[in-house]
Amino acid sequence: MSLFQRTTIALARSPMMGRAMRAMAARSSLARRFVGGADVEAAVQTALRLRAAHGIRASLFYLGEYVADPAAIEHNVAQAIGACDALGRAGLDVHVSVDPTAIGYMDSDARGEDNARRIAAAVSRAARGGQDWMVLDMEDASIRDRTCALHRSLQETGLPVGLTLQARRRRTPEDLTWAIRQRTSLRLVKGAFPDRALDHAGRAGIDQAYLDAASIMLSREARDAGFHPVFGTHDDRLAGAIMTLARERGWPPDGFEFEMLYGVRPDWQLALRGLGYNVRVYLPFGGDWWPYAIRRVGENPRNAWLLARSLTSDGHYFS
Numbered sequence: 563m564s565l566f567q568r569t570t571i572a573l574a575r576s577p578m579m580g581r582a583m584r585a586m587a588a589r590s591s592l593a594r595r596f597v598g599g600a601d602v603e604a605a606v607q608t609a610l611r612l613r614a615a616h617g618i619r620a621s622l623f624y625l626g627e628y629v630a631d632p633a634a635i636e637h638n639v640a641q642a643i644g645a646c647d648a649l650g651r652a653g654l655d656v657h658v659s660v661d662p663t664a665i666g667y668m669d670s671d672a673r674g675e676d677n678a679r680r681i682a683a684a685v686s687r688a689a690r691g692g693q694d695w696m697v698l699d700m701e702d703a704s705i706r707d708r709t710c711a712l713h714r715s716l717q718e719t720g721l722p723v724g725l726t727l728q729a730r731r732r733r734t735p736e737d738l739t740w741a742i743r744q745r746t747s748l749r750l751v752k753g754a755f756p757d758r759a760l761d762h763a764g765r766a767g768i769d770q771a772y773l774d775a776a777s778i779m780l781s782r783e784a785r786d787a788g789f790h791p792v793f794g795t796h797d798d799r800l801a802g803a804i805m806t807l808a809r810e811r812g813w814p815p816d817g818f819e820f821e822m823l824y825g826v827r828p829d830w831q832l833a834l835r836g837l838g839y840n841v842r843v844y845l846p847f848g849g850d851w852w853p854y855a856i857r858r859v860g861e862n863p864r865n866a867w868l869l870a871r872s873l874t875s876d877g878h879y880f881s
């Protein structure tokens with residue numbers, strides 16, 4: 563990990579920086595670039611705008627992770643349920659992303675599972691027949707097995723629950739073998755929590771693992787099961803290989819999705835839409851934006867300029 567990445571991780575974890583930056587959220591170009599709104603209404607407006615102007619769909623994510631305080635957990639759950647209701651009223655996909663550590667798993671597995679069930683039930687209630695899912699994000703290795711178990715448990719009850727898997731983990735193909743036989747949505751990402759003991763080595767190794775997993779997700783078996791593949795990446799080389807694979811296997815362009823983070827490579831998001839592919843953005847909202855946004859800077863040093871001019875920017879990144 564580079565010095566630059568270590569510095570941004572330290573900044574993300576600093577409570578003092580978090581408090582100071584939250585206070586100036588309204589004026590920060592960093593928040594504007596990567597966060598879809600301060601509250602659910604603003605986030606839904608952003609989602610409506612993206613859908614109307616560009617045909618880009620959204621998955622709403624309420625900011626806040628690794629939360630142990632019961633009142634904060636309940637607040638996070640209420641925000642996720644509120645997002646489902648608002649998306650349904652707006653006629654959009656009822657699609658939310660959820661961190662298990664934000665909804666109770668830092669307290670007890672029973673509380674986490676119960677809350678996940680409540681949010682998935684809210685998706686079901688509000689759904690209008692689009693791609694309506696509660697997708698579980700995949701966090702660090704300590705919660706991985708519990709996240710997979712939660713996915714299975716809710717899947718068995720018929721709730722609309724999807725899962726994120728990290729290509730960098732050597733174990734991912736095993737989890738995929740089960741998932742592709744289900745009517746579920748699975749988002750494949752490279753993985754943001756490196757662990758040398760559990761991972762494929764090096765960038766080339768991870769990219770190859772991503773393509774191997776994509777090949778399983780685009781199998782005939784997956785298609786017959788009604789499986790919904792989602793490729794969560796900004797990497798155009800990988801996306802190009804996936805498009806070729808999908809074409810060769812007879813998947814129509816709208817049979818799967820590419821998903822990217824709001825504010826990251828909007829040019830590429832529009833280009834994929836122009837080619838007829840389904841594109842979704844992972845759209846965070848809420849006041850606790852600092853750790854999330856500073857991680858985006860860590861992923862790409864070019865974003866550091868946003869920090870520098872955080873008092874001067876205005877407008878949105880999509881016209």
Ligand code: FAD
Binds near residue numbers: 698753755794795797
């Ligand atoms: P990279 O090789 O990192 O990037 C490809 C290209 O995109 C490069 O040109 C790069 O410069 C550019 N790029 C990448 N990030 C940025 C940025 N922030 N700003 C500007 N340009 C950038 N990880 C998890 O571990 N668990 C999750 O649940 C999870 N959910 C995710 C959901 C979605 C929808 C997405 C898109 C990512 C998610 N991630 C998650 C993060 C993911 O694991 C990667 O860390 C991240 O997406 C970067 O990898 P990449 O595939 O985009 O490829």
